[in-house]
Amino acid sequence: MLDKLEAIARQHSPEKRGELLLAITDVVIRHGLGSPELESAYADIVRTLLKVASDDDKSNFARRVAPHNVLPHDLAMSLAQDELEVARDILRLSPKLGENELVAIVKNNPDDYRLAVAQRETLTASVTSLLVELGGLPVKRAVGRNHGAKITAAMMAKLVALADSDEALCQALAQRMDVPPDLAEKLVQSVARLVKARMVAGLRPKVEPVEAAPAPEVRSLSIKELQAAVASGKMTVDQAITTMAEEDRTNDLAAFIAQHAGLDDMQVMRVLVRADAAGIVMVIRGLGLSAETWAKVVALRARRLKLSQTQIRFEREDFVKLEEEKAKTTLDEFRHRKVAGMR
Structure with a gap:
């Protein structure tokens, strides 16, 4: 297998680099890396090809490799802070990113990157607290929807307070099982008030132009x-x-x-x-x-x-x-x- 990987690395056709990168990675994902020698060879080949890969090739590679534990740590961190299209799935899925790495990424990158982190399957309280403190409303909503995110009582209080004026966040938090009883009571009041406001708004008559012809109804089944x-x-x-x-x-x-x-x-x-x-x-x-x-x-x-x-x-x-x-x-x-x- 090592001979095959080295032969692939010597290919110089620019239009084939992306295909080669995916082909090597598929072999590695399916069969694993059975020795330190193979791990080193794979890492060297990926580094070589990524240096000359197009943005599309890098994005395709990141999507393919993200859920798997085959990337060297330095490459995982590099891809996680690359262009967003490259970084997104690494941030969401890569097992190579632990708490320390995620804390650094959340601190040093904009909200699009934080949003991807907020969508990980599980999040520690330290990472979640930073997301709530530094992230904008979409990030906070994503944290609220993420049932695998551990949220401290202090951060939950901040989210519940914000949910009083944001129905999407309110609905997300209402589905969580870890909201403390005192905050849950506030959340119920917010849900009731926001739903009532939406219902009242929906009852307001719509002013249609007199000459407007009725549009045919095209409706998807619920x-x-x-x-x-x-x-x-x-x-x-x-x-x-x-x-x-x-x-x-x-x-x-x-x-x-x-x-x-x-x-x-x-x-x-x-x-x-x-x-x-x-x-x-x-x-x-x-x-x-x-x-x-x-x-x-x-x-x-x-x-x-x-x-x-x-x-x-x-x-x-x-x-x-x-x-x-x-x-x-x-x-x-x-x-x-x-x-x-x-x-």
């Missing part, structure tokens, strides 16, 4: 309507998922899949938008859905994550390679863990 259609047999699960995927309704899609898979909404949302498709492909395959439906989900992921054509092809191939019975067994295990955790 998630409740889609669920009802599936329950009544008017629509298949495949059709409902295809509809939401084509309309880029990521949140509704995650909730719908979670219901049919017997999983938590946030759990499905995380794997749906994660750069590594292993989790969501297992869920879709485990539900017995079609390759055509998976292709629609991949298309949504491609638009959201800006996947390359190579990545799209890999994700479609991964669906075919995954045995349906194996996926169903794994999905059943996840369900049992969830039920056990609720007891």
